[in-house]
Amino acid sequence: MTLVLSEKCNFSCPYCPQRKGKNTLTIEDIAAFLDFLQPRLARTVRLGFYGGEPLLSLPLVEKTVAYAEKKYKTTFRFALTTNGSLLQKEHILFFREQRFTLGLSYDGMAQKDRDAGSVGAVESALENLLRLYPAGYMVNSVFTPRTVPLLAASIGALLKRGHQRLRFALDTCVPWRRADLAALKDQLDRVAALCLEPRRKTRGNPLENFASKEKKGVFACFAGRDRLALLPDRTVWGCDRFHTLFGRDPANPDYARYCFGTIEEFMSKSAKALAAEAANYAELRQDYFFSEKKELCSLCDDLENCSVCPAQAALATRTLAVIPSWTCRIRRITRAAATRFT
Numbered sequence: 001m002t003l004v005l006s007e008k009c010n011f012s013c014p015y016c017p018q019r020k021g022k023n024t025l026t027i028e029d030i031a032a033f034l035d036f037l038q039p040r041l042a043r044t045v046r047l048g049f050y051g052g053e054p055l056l057s058l059p060l061v062e063k064t065v066a067y068a069e070k071k072y073k074t075t076f077r078f079a080l081t082t083n084g085s086l087l088q089k090e091h092i093l094f095f096r097e098q099r100f101t102l103g104l105s106y107d108g109m110a111q112k113d114r115d116a117g118s119v120g121a122v123e124s125a126l127e128n129l130l131r132l133y134p135a136g137y138m139v140n141s142v143f144t145p146r147t148v149p150l151l152a153a154s155i156g157a158l159l160k161r162g163h164q165r166l167r168f169a170l171d172t173c174v175p176w177r178r179a180d181l182a183a184l185k186d187q188l189d190r191v192a193a194l195c196l197e198p199r200r201k202t203r204g205n206p207l208e209n210f211a212s213k214e215k216k217g218v219f220a221c222f223a224g225r226d227r228l229a230l231l232p233d234r235t236v237w238g239c240d241r242f243h244t245l246f247g248r249d250p251a252n253p254d255y256a257r258y259c260f261g262t263i264e265e266f267m268s269k270s271a272k273a274l275a276a277e278a279a280n281y282a283e284l285r286q287d288y289f290f291s292e293k294k295e296l297c298s299l300c301d302d303l304e305n306c307s308v309c310p311a312q313a314a315l316a317t318r319t320l321a322v323i324p325s326w327t328c329r330i331r332r333i334t335r336a337a338a339t340r341f342t
Contacts, residue, residue, distance in 0.1 A: 108154020188337035219307035224281030
């Protein structure tokens with residue numbers, strides 16, 4: 001389950017598709033949501049806190065953790081994603097005590113292009129995490145076509161400082177041209193070489209993108225069935241990305257198709273009605289997708305090795321499950337680099 005606590009953020013990242021606003025959840029909203037779902041929860045549930053910037057709503061995080069642990073027998077595995085600029089030592093100690101999995105968004109040498117004034121604060125937070133909670137966090141770095149030449153150096157610097165769980169993400173909402181893709185291939189070749197030494201020493205893999213995936217199969221979106229998200233405007237979705245895509249346009253037919261309604265509407269619907277809406281998400285399978293050039297994914301030789309978020313792809317193409325051509329090329333380049341590494 002995802003709780004998007006607020007639309008407020010102290011950053012204005014150029015690649016972020018979320019819009020800022022004033023909407024904020026309350027503990028009453030979250031308690032009602034959890035109480036309704038409690039009979040339907042698995043024994044272990046991952047509960048993620050997102051934003052905006054969730055540390056702007058830290059008291060709400062603390063209240064939610066206390067409420068969930070006091071009232072339910074369900075085992076919650078808490079997670080939180082932050083830009084790190086507000087992360088202090090006392091916060092880290094709280095997250096360590098509650099066994100949170102933390103995701104810290106830091107773009108390495110491209111951070112100054114994202115928010116120049118944040119570099120010192122985020123690097124200080126990284127040092128504190130490394131010292132106080134080394135097993136509890138992962139660093140995620142986002143690169144655009146303009147900043148991708150900084151990818152290898154950024155990963156190398158993080159490895160040199162001792163950070164052991166890393167991930168890079170690429171902004172696929174904008175076009176990647178041939179020169180950008182060539183630069184990406186070169187950078188990933190360098191990253192694969194950088195990651196070999198840590199693997200030899202620890203037999204581990206510091207880069208999540210290069211994790212070995214032995215199982216093959218056709219990707220299906222789990223939103224709306226195994227996942228739910230509560231948004232700051234008090235609406236319920238199968239995944240927060242669908243709100244990013246459709247949430248500002250209630251007149252869009254896909255809004256009604258993928259939104260379960262407000263908390264009250266969600267709780268008042270029959271099991272049959274909820275199942276019918278969840279079935280819309282079940283149709284989002286990789287073999288049903290196609291490229292912007294109308295090439296069917298089901299005909300691709302690499303179908304069983306591929307998984308593309310349909311909502312993420314639609315941020316570029318504006319049509320759900322239509323994948324931009326550069327996303328396919330990026331995934332092939334990334335998989336080739338991962339194969340060389342493994």
